[in-house]
Amino acid sequence: MSTAPPPSAPHPLDGGLGEDEAALRLRRDGPNELPVSRPRGLLRLALAVASEPMLLLLVACGAIYMVLGDAHEALMLLGFVFVVMGISFFQQRRSERALDALRDLSSPQALVLRGPTPRRIAARELVVGDVVLLAEGDRVPADMDLLEASNLAVDESLLTGESMPVAKEAAASRQATDAAKAFSGTLVTSGTGRGCVTATGEHSALGRIGKSLAGIAADATPIQHETRRVVKRVAAVGLALAGVLALAYAITRGDWLHGVLAGLTLAMAVLPEELPVVLTLFLGLGAWRLTREKVLARSIPAIERLGATTVLCVDKTGTLTANRMTVRRVWSDEAVYDRVSSAGQVLQEELHGVLEYAVLASHRRAFDPMESAIAFAGQRLLAGTEHLHADWTLVDDYPLSPEMLAMSRVWQSPDRQERLIAAKGAPEAIVDLCHMDADQAAIVAAQVRAMAQDGLRVLGVAQATFDAAALPALQHDFEFRFLGLVGLEDPVRPDVPDAIAECRKAGIRVVMMTGDHSATALSVARQAGLMTDAPPITGVELAAMSDEDLQARLAGAHIFSRVQPDQKLRLVRAFLAHGDVVAMTGDGVNDAPALKAADIGVAMGARGTEVAREAAALVLMNDDFASLVTAVRYGRRVFANLRKAIVFVVAAHVPIVGLSIVPVLLGWPMLLMPVHILFLQLIIDPACSVVFEAQPLEADAMKTPPRRADQRLFDAALLVRGLWQGIGLLALLVAVYAGARLQAAPDVDGDDVARTLTFMVLVLSNLALIQTNRSWARGPRRRDRESDRQFAWIALGTIALLGLVLAVPAVGRLFSFAPLSPALLAAALGVSVLSFSWFECVKWILLRPGAPGGPR
Structure with a gap:
């Protein structure tokens, strides 16, 4: 990266940099990081x-x-x-x-103008001169001068320590003041803006003070702590046993060097050094596999935690629905327009004012899907009329707030003295702003219910005029006149019903939390396949409930409507208190506390704010509910495959440890030496990290309830399974060694023949052990091309190496091996098949419900 600050660029007025110019500046100045x-x-x-x-x-x-x-x-x-x-x-x-x-x-994303078209790019690709669009919840990606600012406030506490947001304004000249600058790393808390990048990377305000971040390392995950603890304990026991064995060998046989060698061999046999590597690799590759499904894991532990999820709390818009809003219906007391039933017809004159003021109440550069839909409908249905006002000047706006679910924008017309105010929002809020009497409010409420029952999201629209120069502090102080309703539809994503059905089979409860009307929520829930037998719980009801009442209603509730972001946090905590493992989706600034509180926070990647993404453990890059279900599936796969790998490690180490100890105790020569342990490591390590990681999810894994929240990776069930397999193989190998020594011909070294035969059975049995533990399901094993290919390579490589050792005398002598007759080779194969039968018997016995190590 250049050490001198890059030259400033003129502020673009109509569009951003072209792609070629941006690429040139990126090469010149380096990435924005x-x-x-x-x-x-x-x-x-x-x-x-x-x-x-x-x-x-x-x-x-x-x-x-x-x-x-x-x-x-x-x-x-x-x-x-x-x-x-x-x-x-x-x-x-x-x-x-x-x-x-x-x-x-x-890495953070930025919405940038490249030419006249906005598109989202990685923040590291920003260059000086780029024009960036800012909205509430965004993290400012670089230092910039503000070209436009609408009710823009920025939290600069990261730089200044000051907790209060700072109001921003557009730069009046090329020499912008701090009030007209936005600094890298700060957070947009409200409003929208447009800025021209003036400094990136090290040259930004954050970059000049942020070099101390270079030495910060990531903390180990809880599951890594558990693995390290297990490895340390096993290693300590192994080293203690190795010391005892070395001492016993030296005392009983008077050979200290061979005693130390026997002790070191045992230490190598006991040490489960594969486990940390396996864990890191499984979680890292599991996260990478998820990215191919458009799910980004910002927190690696969240991957395996997903497998225990019992409740999915999801938003409606953009998660269950396509987030492609369109204006379906426009209604007033005088007329009604429906895009479907009125196809091909023009918008009635009586409804022009409703749509006109709905457009005026929206941002000109819309970020919200509803506002984009209203703007598009205005351009289409009001084209050629006097109801589109590109020459009107925005004076001020009153943003949406938890206290008032409506927003108002104040405009100045070139040919009128008074200000014109356009308001839109929740129908009940607009009714309140208009001070409507009970009869009028009832008529509006009935129409809202009818539209909501058709699955429409309904907004009320109102208009006011104001003569005074000083605007009031609250939008409630305007004298609004009710104009009508706008109904927008957002169809359910096609894959949502199947995904929710899969969740139900997997014992996962899906709960919808939405700010929409109850009737709209129920309509979408029916289309999506959610449970609708219990009535929705509204935000108003929720506010009046005690924690005890909420717990009593929680078990049967699947839909929460008209809820505020702080109520989402309360609901998440209620589910957690109920003992559930909660995954929560969110996209807004105010969703961040709920995302943090949930076991697995899930942010929307396409429409979510930077704050939500930072608070979340997972990011759905395409905002798709089916991707979240896929993530749950992968979470179950990672945890299941980790346990398979650990069972294999336990089962594989038991006979190695036993064959290191038993000969010493029985006065036999050393059976396994370091070179044999090493050969076995060449099988065990790749098998754990390659074969088991690639195993697909069991066919019935999404048809069983989630695992218990307190289930550990290393537990008694896992040890029982591994020990039974390993002990049976050890007994078989000791019998083979003892039998081969007794049956050896007088003219050959019986110990070397027995060692060769035993080692060959051990190697082939390890391959059988891998094959058995690849699947723990009843019925035929699920075929998977990737895992089958990985196992084939491991098996072929192992057999080739074993053949080399047995066939080349010089190599065989290094292993203290003797040639085997065809009859002994056949016997080794037969015993290996017998070991495979034992492993399968153990698996089938332990698969019985209630069996130690079996399903629970």
């Missing part, structure tokens, strides 16, 4: 891999072999060190690349 924590380069990653305990144990074993005078064994171990380092390096690089890609995707 701050210095971040130094990524792990290849050398740092290699050093981290080289310091892993398993590799240090290997080096120690190699040194002992050197002292014993066995240079071949020592050199082979050191060669294996590089092989294992290569595998670990590849795995960690794969995880790093996935996380780097996620960081790129989670």
